Amino acid sequence: MGDAYRIGECFFPKDKSYGDSDTLGFNTARGIFIGIIEAATSPLTIGLYGPWGSGKTTMINGIVEQLQKDNYLTLVFDAWKYRHESNLVLPLMCALESSLSPAVCRDGEKNVVERVQYWCRARRKEFSLLGSLGLVLANQYINKEIGIDFDQADTAVKKKLLKQYERYEDNVKKIECEYSEFIRACLEEAKKRSGNRDINKVVFFIDNLDRCLPNIVISLLEDISSFLSIRGLPCIYVLAMDKENVIKAVNHRYPDFDGAHYLEKIVQVALKMPVPQQNNKGEGSAGRYHFMKRYEWGKMYEKDSHAGDSRDKVYKELAKVENIFDDDLLGNPRRMERIVNKLMLLEAARLFDVEKNPADVPALLFLLLLAEYFPVVYASLKNDSDFRCLRDFLQMSIQVQTSPFNKRKERESMPPQSKILNEGIFNAYCDDRKFFPFLKGFSNLAEVSDLQNRLQQIKSYLNCIG
Numbered sequence: 001m002g003d004a005y006r007i008g009e010c011f012f013p014k015d016k017s018y019g020d021s022d023t024l025g026f027n028t029a030r031g032i033f034i035g036i037i038e039a040a041t042s043p044l045t046i047g048l049y050g051p052w053g054s055g056k057t058t059m060i061n062g063i064v065e066q067l068q069k070d071n072y073l074t075l076v077f078d079a080w081k082y083r084h085e086s087n088l089v090l091p092l093m094c095a096l097e098s099s100l101s102p103a104v105c106r107d108g109e110k111n112v113v114e115r116v117q118y119w120c121r122a123r124r125k126e127f128s129l130l131g132s133l134g135l136v137l138a139n140q141y142i143n144k145e146i147g148i149d150f151d152q153a154d155t156a157v158k159k160k161l162l163k164q165y166e167r168y169e170d171n172v173k174k175i176e177c178e179y180s181e182f183i184r185a186c187l188e189e190a191k192k193r194s195g196n197r198d199i200n201k202v203v204f205f206i207d208n209l210d211r212c213l214p215n216i217v218i219s220l221l222e223d224i225s226s227f228l229s230i231r232g233l234p235c236i237y238v239l240a241m242d243k244e245n246v247i248k249a250v251n252h253r254y255p256d257f258d259g260a261h262y263l264e265k266i267v268q269v270a271l272k273m274p275v276p277q278q279n280n281k282g283e284g285s286a287g288r289y290h291f292m293k294r295y296e297w298g299k300m301y302e303k304d305s306h307a308g309d310s311r312d313k314v315y316k317e318l319a320k321v322e323n324i325f326d327d328d329l330l331g332n333p334r335r336m337e338r339i340v341n342k343l344m345l346l347e348a349a350r351l352f353d354v355e356k357n358p359a360d361v362p363a364l365l366f367l368l369l370l371a372e373y374f375p376v377v378y379a380s381l382k383n384d385s386d387f388r389c390l391r392d393f394l395q396m397s398i399q400v401q402t403s404p405f406n407k408r409k410e411r412e413s414m415p416p417q418s419k420i421l422n423e424g425i426f427n428a429y430c431d432d433r434k435f436f437p438f439l440k441g442f443s444n445l446a447e448v449s450d451l452q453n454r455l456q457q458i459k460s461y462l463n464c465i466g
Contacts, residue, residue, distance in 0.1 A: 004300045005344045022062070024055055024290055024333055029274040030062045036269065037063070037236055038070065042201055043229040044236050045266060049243040050273025053334025056240040059273065060205045063238075073190045073202045075099055079220070080208035088212075088220045089227070092204070093182070100189045176230050183233055201234040210241040214249035221246075225266045239267065275326075276333060287325025288318050290333075294340040295354075299347075310355035317358045321365065324441035328434065329373055342368055342465055351461040363451070364458050366442045371462060374435055380424035381459060387452035389422040393429050394446040397439035404430045 022030075037046070050056045064074045075096050082091040183202055190199045209217055224237050247259035254262065276286050292315055301311075324330055330339065343364070346352040354361055371378040381387060396402035408430040411420070420426045428435040445451055 005348055006298045006300060007341050007344050007348065024058070024276040025286060026055065026059055026062065026274060026276075030059060030066075033059070033271055034063055034066050034070075036271070037067065037203060037238070038072075038200075040236055040269070042234045042236055043231070044268055045224055045229065046236065046238045046269045046271060047243065047263070047267035048238055048240040048271050048273065050240070051242050051244075051332070053332040054273040055276075055333045056273055057207055058333070060207060060238070060240055064203075064205065067203055071194065071197050071200050073187060073199050074205065075202070076205045076207060078207050079216070080211045083212045083216065085216075087223070088216060089223045092206070092220075096186060096202070096204075097182075100186055100193070175227055179228060180230055180233055183235060187234070201236055203236045203238065205238045205240065207240045209239055210245040210249070214252040217246060217249040218253045221263075221266050243270075275331065285322050285325055287331055287336075288315070288322055291318065291325055291330070291336055291340065294337055295343065298340055298344045310358070313358035314354060314361055317361045318365075320444045321362045321442055324365070324369075324438075327437060327441060329369055329438060338372075339365070339368055345465055346461060349464070351464075352458070360454060360458065362442065363445060363448070363454050364461075366445060367455060367458050367462060368465075369438070371465075374428060374432070374438070377424050377428050377435070380422055381455070384452060384456075386422050386425075387455050389425055390455070391446055391451050393425055394439055394443055394451075396429070397436060398443045404436050 033048070040046070048056055048059070060076060064076060067074050077092055077095050079088055082088055085091055186202065187199045191197065206220070209220065221239075228235065228237070243263070247263060250257060250259035250262045276290050292311065295314075296311070318325075325336075330336055343352075343354055346364075347354060352360075352364065354364075367378070377390075381390065396407070407426070411426070411430070429439070448454065
């Protein structure tokens with residue numbers, strides 16, 4: 001067993017193109033998304049929708065790689081990094097400007113406000129966009145966050161606020177003009193840096209927006225719609241987010257609105273993250289294939305083909321639980337990566353050797369998932385009788401007469417004082433809608449003659465793995 005592992009390392013080799021290192025079969029969808037962006041009439045706001053862990057960030061990296069080759073100015077903006085800012089427009093503009101002028105911020109000037117102030121001082125003759133935006137947003141902040149009630153404020157405060165509003169009452173039109181100038185200057189700077197190649201559009205990729213607080217999410221959506229989507233300006237905004245979470249954020253901010261309809265007014269084009277697709281020939285399900293590709297990457301295997309080596313045995317053992325790779329527990333790319341990392345942790349700690357014990361890999365995978373997603377059941381496995389009970393429920397999962405509904409009815413007909421061998425397993429089987437299909441996915445394990453002994457041994461390996 002080798003000592004080199006890639007544990008927790010992002011599966012996106014920097015020395016290879018996305019097309020060459022695609023392990024999730026996203027290349028087809030990626031090509032479609034790129035075609036839509038390149039064909040789109042700007043300005044346009046695109047929603048790249050997908051649940052947590054579906055690979056949105058990976059997809060963005062792949063799209064950006066190609067767009068940069070096709071003469072597009074791109075910016076990937078991680079909204080989560082700026083979640084403590086009251087508004088994301090300022091850091092978004094700073095990020096674009098800084099990507100073209102990385103030395104614009106002095107050492108020590110890390111605060112967003114300091115960056116804006118220094119940027120405005122350094123470039124005052126060219127732009128005042130960030131200064132105008134900062135003043136508008138400062139006015140919003142005074143009213144919303146500090147708690148000054150204008151109607152009840154004293155005369156001095158009223159005069160001060162009125163003076164600010166009178167001075168900047170036409171800021172929307174001013175910001176539109178300055179933003180247009182700002183974008184054109186960025187395109188011109190990008191053109192110079194690319195050797196005078198024409199730059200087609202600016203494409204903003206805003207990632208992790210759905211992880212921010214509802215007010216931050218809604219403010220950015222509204223600012224894109226009102227300030228930044230200016231007719232004739234070559235800008236595309238791609239918002240990578242979990243649609244349902246953003247709808248919840250809208251409903252939280254505006255309880256009387258229909259969150260879905262609200263989002264439709266801002267996002268003109270909706271794209272959906274694909275499920276992992278098969279990109280090989282004759283190697284079983286897409287899920288199993290991609291699981292093994294992740295494992296091979298983690299073990300630092302350099303060759304795609306593993307004909308004749310120990311990985312073949314692992315792959316065949318995983319075929320016995322093929323369906324588990326396409327369900328909610330392991331079909332998600334991020335969840336798949338977490339489990340692969342745990343496999344490698346066990347190997348690195350010399351607790352388990354996957355390739356020397358391929359027959360135990362399905363049982364190991366079973367317990368890893370059980371510990372992660374059904375911790376109550378996992379914690380209840382303490383002695384031989386508990387493991388035998390678990391084996392019995394694995395067998396029941398493929399029998400019609402012992403469906404969760406029938407088992408619950410059976411329990412209701414028993415005297416109240418009747419004892420169940422393992423309440424945790426029984427209740428999960430009857431009441432947890434995810435536990436029953438999970439057991440069905442591993443039902444072949446029930447055929448292993450000494451299953452309870454193997455499971456007990458494997459569980460002892462997992463004591464130090466969270």
